[in-house]
Amino acid sequence: MNPAHAAMPLHARIQRAIRQLILDGALASGKPLPASRTLASSLGVSRDTVESAYAQLHAEGFIERRVGSGSFVAEMTGFTPGQRRSRRDALLRNQTPNLSKRGASMFRSGGAREILLSRPFTQGVPETRTFPLPLWERLERQVLKEAGTQALLHGDPQGAEPLRKAIADYVNLERGARATADRVLVLTSSQQAMTLCANMLLDPGDRIFIEDPVYYGARRAFDAAGLECVPVRVDRHGIVVEQIMESPRKAKAVSLTPSHQFPTGAELALDRRLALIEWAARYQAWIIEDDYDSEFHYAGKPTACVQGLDRHDRTIYIGTFTKSLFPSLRIGYVVLPPQLVKPMTVARTLLDGHTATIAQLTLARFMEGGHFGAHVRAMRGVYAERLEVLTGLVNEHLSPFVESHVPIGGLQMPCVLTCDLSERAAIDAARRVGIDLLGLSALHAAGSGKAGFLMGFAAYTPAEIEVAVKKLASALQSVALQKRR
Structure with missing residues (x-):
């Protein structure tokens, strides 16, 4: 049985x-x-x-x-008994699913990238071992004591008001945004925000300018929505806006990571930010600004966000606490132009109703008490030290294979291959010794990018980074020797 x-x-x-x-x-x-x-x-x-x-x-x-x-x-008309369950299930798994065009596009995208938490250099993962859990637990108990069973009911689909106010205060002060609580929509992730933008602001077949290379999560959201993604080259000053201005065919939106371009780490120059704002106003297009890890800037003070410079209200500002706090919190947000608040809120109710209330209220207290700012400042110092350690170790042990491109911020460092090893061979060699690298070439929409990989450093201590870099150097050396034979 x-x-x-x-x-x-x-x-x-x-x-x-x-x-x-x-x-x-x-x-x-x-x-x-x-x-x-x-x-x-x-x-x-x-x-x-x-x-x-x-x-x-x-x-x-x-x-x-x-x-x-x-x-x-009994005789059961209209029913043909099937094969044994194991054989039937195997057949069903191998069948081509009868999906919609959009469903097939979502399936082909591969979904979110697998996160291998136990492996060094997974990109985009913050340090969680030093998170102040006792403080978080105390604040959560306060929420439950004061809110009681009300915290167990359905929440406001736009987000708990205390959290929306805390987010608005934070992005205004730290990012130079123009936000109020009534313009903030609390979501479960920045990926959900991308999906909402793709489906609410554009129709299948509409064009959207994307950075090249591009953040894979944004590209997959746009592909799944049936949009025509038009890659625009990125240089050391960010996206090359001249290509947008001179494009013979206009687009309805542009997607950006201006604080730390993913994956190059470039910061979008101020004159380019202003030019994009004027372009969006002229053509009534949208700027989708993903400010995914702007808290962690290591060289000087970051430039104000595009949304704060946009007096025309054509910018949608996306943020997340996944990188700044911990991934399982599952809270992101978007600061919207006033005219988009109601339709976006209604649309999110069709996806998942609302974000978990207890987590929202706890986070609001964490921010109101100054703990969020203190935690970010502490982690900024930790991550800056780890980046410095990683840079030194890569230059010492991996210089025969790669050239490091040290970013001004973020949680990962790009490395470009300078040897005759293929990107696939390098990544496979790393995986065999328990190291997770994200290849760079697949992030280039036009297919013209240099081979290499991203090395996430935030979640690993200097000692762990040293062990992993030496292990990676040995693995690459072994593959290179085999290649020469």
């Missing part, structure tokens, strides 16, 4: 086992079942238990009971 049924009463377990045999075709229509006394003796149960199972099967129409003859599998 199925182990999942072990907690059921005996008669229910027997009834389900027989029913499954009938559905799988192991017991064909008209086949006689054992007499209740015989089956009871065989199973070591009472006859009443078997009678109860047979009675339920009869009530459901799976068996017929004939006075003086016994019990038989």
Whole structure:
């Protein structure tokens, strides 16, 4: 019998086992079942238990009971018993699913990238081992004590007001934004924000300018929505806006990571920010600004966000606490132009209703008490030190293979291959020794990027980074030697 049924009463377990045999075709229509006394003796149960199972099967129409003859599998018109479950499930798994065009596009995108938390150099993962859990737990207890059972009910789909106010205050002060609580929409992630923008602001077939190279999450959201992504080259000053201005075919939006361009780390120059704002106003296009890890800037003070410079309200500002606090918090947000607040809020109710209330209220207290700012400042120092350590170790041990491009901020460092190893060979070699690298070439939409990989450093101590870099150097050396033979 199925182990999942072990907690059921005996008669229910027997009834389900027989029913499954009938559905799988192991017991064909008209086949006689054992007499209740015989089956009871065989199973070591009472006859009443078997009678109860047979009675339920009869009530459901799976068996017929004939006075003086016994019990038989019923004839079920319109139903053809299938193969055994294991064979049937295997066949179904291998079938091409009958998906919609948008569903097929989402499936082809591959979804979110697998996060291998135990492996060094996974990009985009913050340090969580030093997070102030006792403080967070105390604030959560305060929330539950004061809100009581109200915290267990459905929340405001736009987000809890205390958190929306805390977010607005934070981005105004730290990022130079123009935000108010009524313009903030709390979501579960920046990826959800991208999906909402792609589906609410553009139609399938519409054009959107994207950075080249580009953040894979944004590209997948836009592809899944059926948009035509137009890659625009990125240099050391960010996206090359001249290509947008001179494009013969206009687009309805542009997607940017201006604080630390993903994956190059470049900061978008102020004159380019202003030019994009004027372009969006002239053509009534949208600027989708993903400010995914702007808290962690290591060289000087970061430039104000595009949204704060945009007096025309054509910029949608996206932020997340996944990088600044911890991934499982599942809270992101978007600061919207006033005219988009209501339609975006309605749209998110169709996706997941609302974000978890208790986590929102706890985060609001964490921010109101100054703990968020203190945590970010502390981690900024930690990450800056780890970046410095990684840079030195890469230059010392990996210089025969790569050239490091030290970013001004963020949680990962790009490295460009300078040897004759292929990107795939390098990544596979790293994976074999328990190291996770993200290839650079696949992030270039136009397919013209240099081969290399990203090395996430935030979640690993200097000692862990040193061990991993040496292990990676040994793995690459081994592959290079094999290649020469």
